[in-house]
Amino acid sequence: MTVNRRKKPASVNPMKIGQSLGAVLALQGCYRAMPLIHGSQGCSAFPKALLTRHFREPIAVQTSALQEMDVIFDANRNLEEALNLVLSKHRPDIIGIIGTELTDVAGVDYQNMLKTYKRERNMRGGLAFSVVLPDFRGSLESGFSSTVESMIDEMIQQVGHRGQRSMNTRQITLLPGSFLTPADVMELKEIISSFGFEVIALPDISTSLSGHLLTGFSPLTRGGVPLDSMLQSLQSGLTIAVGGSMERPARRLHNAIGTPYKVFEGAMGLKATDELLHFLHQISGEPVPLRYCWQRENLLDSMLDAHFQFAGMSVVAALEPDHLHSVSGWLEELGVEQKALITSFETPLIAGMEREVWVGDLDDAEVLGKGADLWISNSHGIAGAKRTGAAFMPAGFPVWNELGAYMSVSAGYRGAMEWSNKAGNLLMQREAGSRESSVRHR
């Protein structure tokens, strides 16, 4: 309907997250990868700390460690040094160079430098690419999808010279959006493969950030999709993108090698899951597996049980664009009032929404969502939720006040059920709490 902004010069309690963090996240989903942030130390230390805090896993990332004089004189010397060191010491399969606002403003041309570097060293076998992600544009979501796009670009270039593409109609490439948790990606992989497809998720954080007990420390990523599977994905008969932001990478695959694609704007709630399963049923010719028929009934039953809880309730949600779109659809099904929807930046998906959305920060959530019963945002929202007296439900990134948040499922019927129960419980506790205090105060 409309996208609005409140008029204020400063960002207060920002929810926007630097694009480069999204890039680092995407690369965690590739096996033996190293994201290399071309910028100053802090630009890699902050994302590393934040991602570690959210996923409770070690995070692979390195920096070109620019200092003042390097930026002014020769930033590429640092990048070259960093590349030399990372390549010789750790032998990554994948290396993603992430340009920052600093290299952008200083006008550093590292993309050409990377080309020359690769040519001179006759680099083969691995995947090395770069992506420009200044922080004054976009947010985590756009950083993530741009990185996947650049990755795909590089894959196509590498394989492109090797002639004809043989297509495997039983294989699907899944492009999961940045808002999906490792458990979500796992859930989607399971759903798709239950119709008899091979699935290659690109990237695949479900096997790298979900917790594993691989010992033997390596500064590279320890899970995720391996390079040969990534390249093999170019043979897929279909691309499924989840999240509006993943449409561009999907389109890239289509334009370059003709892979048809289907975009699901979200995978949360009854309708969204119905749509996904129906589609899979149609293209595979397989019946919908019994367990999903069961789950659908479980979901409906739990929504019936919970609807008393949601009656007359209102919600404020502040999330990244795709995530907000998904969550809003789910809230619709619960029948709660959506008091205010806030997101970090404008995307076509957001602009096309039927509801009013605000581009802003968590302070806007506090002002516009005043009086809401439930507050959904990342952990930075705790204080605001408290001030407005709303029950707080952590979602998105970063979440640090809850164990296992990264393993919570929102996708599929199971995810919708989990979320509905969680939200209902929070409202129930809040109600009980306020009843108790009103008794005490009398």
Add this chain to the structure above:
Amino acid sequence: MDPLRQDEFDSQACGSMAPKAKPCPRPKPGEAAGGCSFDGAQITLLPIMDAAHLVHGPIACAGNSWESRGTLSSGPSLSQYGFATDLTDSDIIFGGEKKLKDSIDYIAGRFAPPAIFVYSTCVTALIGEDMDAVCKEAADRIGIPVIPVNSPGFVGSKNLGNRLAGDALLQYVIGTGEPEPETDLGVNLIGEYNIAGEMWDIEKLMNSAGIAVTSRITGDARYKEITWAHRARVNMVVCSRALLGLAREMESRYGIPYFEGSFYGAKETTYSLRQMAYLMNDREMERRVDRLTEREEARLSQELRPYRKLLRGKRAVLYTGGVKSWSVISALKELGVQVVGVGTNKSTEDDVRRIADRVGDDTEYIPEGGASRIIKTVRERKADIMIAGGRNMYVAMKEQIPFIDINQERHKAYAGYEGLLRLAKELTYSLANPIWKLAASPAPWDKEAPPYDR
């Protein structure tokens, strides 16, 4: 080069183990870790709880860093708000000074803070924003201090950022106010940031010996109290060489004596309290401190007994920044824990000497090298536990090594006598947890085959 920067580049101050006068090594691209100077400046100033802290730059510097520290407040929480000018492409092209000015006005109007700190970041420094001028003009206009903190990330390490923040306090804050007449003057605590509420334990302790805290620089501080820091009788620099310059300068400007101390371990705590009383030149207070420390130490030693029994002979690898290395070693030694490996990555020569005084000959020094190097030491030295910062926590978990978080993000207060007891408990809980056995044993169906990747 201005004196402060020069200082950073001399090895003594910047914290390398290199011989004197050799410049600080530049961070190695592809192998660097740790935060930037902007991060360091925030660490030092954010604990001024009632002030507003505005980050001038694109969003990530502020967006990725706010609410990342465990510094606690007993009251106002404005410092926990994330403020950023959030520059866009066009702001960069046309300059962000107007937006900065508007942001300052907006914050002053809406939140009425006693002061606003404004931080530069790499991009605003690079495009040459005149932050000092904007701040000065704004301060005159709105009538509250607006303090520029010129510590963009790319000038150097976190340590340098701490120092630049100290410099801003000297230049713009300390000496600009006077304490209320009835204020009991005593000690400034410099470099104590109230992580996990440690400051509160310390203050309680000092008060029970009759020692007042004049200014907290900056753990759980209010802006006003820092303006009168120049009236204190003693400065204590708590575990932070980066702010030593601040203490030195206050000695030469205001004649306030200073000492370096720590509150980790009973011995260090007792020493620090004694030192305060001594420097205040007050016999009566010295006697009070003696009585208090004797009593506290005796009580603590009682309470520690069961834990000491369990901890005796346990081996630890300690990896933390600079000063904390030696101070935590003292605490561990008192518990009977042997430090078999210690990080010296951010330590100065002084620190290393102090470490050497406190550990045996067979302790391994870990100069740098990050996680893989630490783990190697843990394995080779057969350590029972790793004590380090949160960055390495999950690396340790993957390796199934018991771990205790000692840095900025932790939630446990380890300072003072109470803190030592807490540390003993934490160590015991951690070592005794059943998870270590469970995680090490394979699934029943895997008993025959060796587990993967070993």
